[in-house]
Amino acid sequence: xxxxTEGLEAVGxxxxxxxxxxxxxxxxxxxxEAETAAQRLEAERLEDARLEAQRARAAEALExxxxxxxxxxxxAAAGRPQRFVAAVDDYSNAVAALRAQPGMP
Numbered sequence: 482x483x484x485x486t487e488g489l490e491a492v493g494x495x496x497x498x499x500x501x502x503x504x505x506x507x508x509x510x511x512x513x514e515a516e517t518a519a520q521r522l523e524a525e526r527l528e529d530a531r532l533e534a535q536r537a538r539a540a541e542a543l544e545x546x547x548x549x550x551x552x553x554x555x556x557a558a559a560g561r562p563q564r565f566v567a568a569v570d571d572y573s574n575a576v577a578a579l580r581a582q583p584g585m586p
Contacts, residue, residue: 482515482576484507484510485511485515488508488511489504489508489553491503491504491507492504492565496562496565498562501556501557504557505557505558508550508554508557512550516547519543519544519547522540523540535582535583538583539579539582539585542575542578542579545575545579546572546575548571548575549571549572549574549575550572552564552567553571553572556568
């Protein structure tokens, strides 16, 4: 997620079409990395019931982050500044929810 966040910051204070076009490839690469990590987390199973429940909640919260990342990446690639800004807001909210999960830093 850190690489994706860096890509978002590279867009700058105002999401212009040229800035989105420049950021889109990096966002796409970071999204792909996050999707791979989410797939690993989803596939993992833990023997300890408490830890397994925590893993399942984190995987679900991470999927919300990934969904917002997909929207932001698509909006950047399409040159849609308003949709991009809305998706970035969704991303920020999803990251906050993920971090609020027990055991998350």
